[in-house]
Amino acid sequence: MTAARPATAPPRPWALLAELTHGCPLHCPYCSNPLELARKSAELTTTQWTDALRQAADLGVVSAHLSGGEPLLRPDVAAIVAAADGAGIHTQLITSGVGLSRARLGRLVDAGLRSVQLSVQHADPGANDLIAGRRSFADKERAAALVRDAGLPLGLNVVLHRHNLDALDDLIDLGPAWGADRIELANTQFYGWALYNRAALLPSREQLTRAQRTVQRRRAELAGRTEGRIELIWVVPDYFEGNAKPCMGGWGALSLTITPDGTTLPCPAAASIPGLDAPNVRDHRLAWIWDHSRAFNRYRGTDWMRDPCRSCELRERDFGGCRCQAYALTGDATATDPACRLSPEHALVRDLVDAPSERAPGGLGHPRRPLAAPRRRPHDRTT
Ligand code: SF4
Ligand code: FES
Numbered sequence: 001m002t003a004a005r006p007a008t009a010p011p012r013p014w015a016l017l018a019e020l021t022h023g024c025p026l027h028c029p030y031c032s033n034p035l036e037l038a039r040k041s042a043e044l045t046t047t048q049w050t051d052a053l054r055q056a057a058d059l060g061v062v063s064a065h066l067s068g069g070e071p072l073l074r075p076d077v078a079a080i081v082a083a084a085d086g087a088g089i090h091t092q093l094i095t096s097g098v099g100l101s102r103a104r105l106g107r108l109v110d111a112g113l114r115s116v117q118l119s120v121q122h123a124d125p126g127a128n129d130l131i132a133g134r135r136s137f138a139d140k141e142r143a144a145a146l147v148r149d150a151g152l153p154l155g156l157n158v159v160l161h162r163h164n165l166d167a168l169d170d171l172i173d174l175g176p177a178w179g180a181d182r183i184e185l186a187n188t189q190f191y192g193w194a195l196y197n198r199a200a201l202l203p204s205r206e207q208l209t210r211a212q213r214t215v216q217r218r219r220a221e222l223a224g225r226t227e228g229r230i231e232l233i234w235v236v237p238d239y240f241e242g243n244a245k246p247c248m249g250g251w252g253a254l255s256l257t258i259t260p261d262g263t264t265l266p267c268p269a270a271a272s273i274p275g276l277d278a279p280n281v282r283d284h285r286l287a288w289i290w291d292h293s294r295a296f297n298r299y300r301g302t303d304w305m306r307d308p309c310r311s312c313e314l315r316e317r318d319f320g321g322c323r324c325q326a327y328a329l330t331g332d333a334t335a336t337d338p339a340c341r342l343s344p345e346h347a348l349v350r351d352l353v354d355a356p357s358e359r360a361p362g363g364l365g366h367p368r369r370p371l372a373a374p375r376r377r378p379h380d381r382t383t
Helices: 044-059 076-086 102-112 123-132 137-150 163-178 192-194 205-223 286-292 323-330 347-353
Strands: 013-020 063-067 090-095 115-119 155-161 181-188 229-235 257-258
Touching: 044 257, 044 286, 063 115, 063 137, 076 090, 076 102, 102 137, 102 347, 115 137, 123 137, 137 155, 137 163, 155 163, 163 181, 181 205, 205 229, 229 347, 257 286
Parallel strands: 013 063, 013 257, 063 090, 090 115, 115 155, 155 181, 181 229
Antiparallel strands: none
């Protein structure tokens, strides 16, 4: 493998996304996992995760999101939490809530778990279960109560799309009802399974406008609460705004992702970029991967840019947008992200959001085929 030589030492990462498994009991149509899921037999062992976490701490990482798939499918998740905690890394569990019992949570808390982020698909139990592809709303409500009883900070994460944006008020109501400290309203980012199912997920501009007004109104209300303050995070829908998002805070700038089989990436979707030559933590030290691997240096900084980004005054602020989205939409990962209104290929996004008639039909009112044409992620290939 070729080693790239950065002219100056890159900044240190502070965050790690540890994808413990691609196995998952849910089948959400916007799943951020790659189309090609890692098999269970290829997953890193407990010892390998322990070693990787120690190396991450040495590199400067202080925060790890333990994610998946569903991390609770790993029987050793408490051992992994303990390894991170022992290395000085705070851990947050990112979970569907399915499989979380009081005893299991107790072991995780004893191991040093600091917080939990719980996914919710819809405020209506039936709609939640349709989107998730299985009954899970009751598990989520129970999991929220367990987390609250354990005294851990609880965040709710809602991926927003055309089938739940109109239920935003009810989704936000779940925050106080379930004892959350934070609600992340994450408009769907169209990579992987979400790109595959884009025609069925893309909302209308009118839906988004209404949702943005709802968020403003509810933020003001929630800020006025004297107790139980709840932070409301709105992850912008970049397709609709004409602005590129500063994806990952820059390529190889703040964080890294280790996938279930040890592949180490600058972002969760980077494996989709051909020829990336992604390193694996089984073969290389994390410090080498971060500082010298070709994959981490390929789009670091601004030298790789071409116009319009190269001469744009916003290039240090948004880093030219998202490399994975640029590749997915144009076939060239060095292109300006088409979400940016200055991109020569912005029409790829603009025409799509302005042409609702081209979207696939479908709706949750159709009980047998809730999302019509699109395919969900496949049923679990790892278990
Ligand atoms: Fe950002 Fe590039 Fe668009 Fe400028 S041209 S705003 S740097 S994506
Ligand atoms: Fe890979 Fe944005 S998701 S750079």
